[in-house]
Amino acid sequence: MxxxxxxxxxxxxxxxxxxxxxxxxxxxxxxxxxxxxxxxxxxxxxxxxxxxxxxxxxxxxxxxxxxxxxxxxxxxxxxxxxxxxxxxxxxxxxxxxxxxxxxxxxxxxxxxxxxxxxxxxxxxxxxxxxxxxxxxxxxxxxxxxxxxxxxxxxxxxxxxxxxxxxxxxEDAVGGSGGIYITEVDKARLESLIALEEGPAVVELEHELERAIVVKPDQVACNVVTMNSRALLQLDDEEIEVALVYPEDANSSAGKYSVCSEIGAAILGYQEGDAIDWRISERTRRIEIRKVLYQPEAAGDFHL
Structure with missing residues (x-):
């Protein structure tokens, strides 16, 4: 970084x-x-x-x-x-x-x-x-x-x-690099933030404010958008996660809320990106190994 x-x-x-x-x-x-x-x-x-x-x-x-x-x-x-x-x-x-x-x-x-x-x-x-x-x-x-x-x-x-x-x-005081979010996801998440609270929500709002906003049909297919599934390297552990809204979260099934630490961390990043993020009271290294499914790339714009 x-x-x-x-x-x-x-x-x-x-x-x-x-x-x-x-x-x-x-x-x-x-x-x-x-x-x-x-x-x-x-x-x-x-x-x-x-x-x-x-x-x-x-x-x-x-x-x-x-x-x-x-x-x-x-x-x-x-x-x-x-x-x-x-x-x-x-x-x-x-x-x-x-x-x-x-x-x-x-x-x-x-x-x-x-x-x-x-x-x-x-x-x-x-x-x-x-x-x-x-x-x-x-x-x-x-x-x-x-x-x-x-x-x-x-x-x-x-x-x-x-x-x-x-x-x-302008990414003048942002994080480790540019991230991308669709217009639809940003609008939904801004409404969500108004109802949620907690440290991860602050991080999520920070990411939304610094994100590059694109139309759903213009987002690159290797970007983690809402309802995407991705293969992550979490320090020495490889895990598969789905990025979902809070009502669909089930961490035991690998479904992480965007308002969770991991969820807020990976939103908008793309394959090959690696970031440091504090999770469960310690700093972890997260690498986006592969985007396994992205709604926009699959034409599932209703998700």
Missing amino acids: NKPFISLCPEITRAHALTLMDWLKDERVTRYLSDSRDVCRSIEQAIDRTQLPILTHLFNRGGRFFMAYDRYDAPVGFVRLIKTGSDCEIVLAIGDSDKWGRNLGAGTIREGMKLAFLDMRAGKLIAKIHPDNKRSLKAFLRSGFLLESETPTLKTFSMASGRYLQFLR
């Missing part, structure tokens, strides 16, 4: 909290975080206050907190999204300094934008950055943020929802 893979996970464990404390003891990490001392103290208090293995609820006070994972499921940083009215502020850091310089910050920003705009429905996403924080300045500018205001000690950048969607459609 051309862009480093990053996934944001909302569950925060005690082990995550200890990792965060280690990161926040590194002056290189905290140099430009204005509230790093308070954050470190709060984490320490949270660990001391409870013996629960999951601390997510403590980290989500006043905002939403996520751990950032790389392709190998190693925690590399964190993101916090604080929504006030229609505006949302993003705070992030790549805490693992050994992995600096690999564009993980830009990947983390892209994932943060996805959640802010498609899950939290922010009208504008704001980033406040110290003028000397050259890495962050470069990453946010390359992600399409615009300078909104500045003082000698702070630069404020913003991204509007409309601009984000425009970038997605």
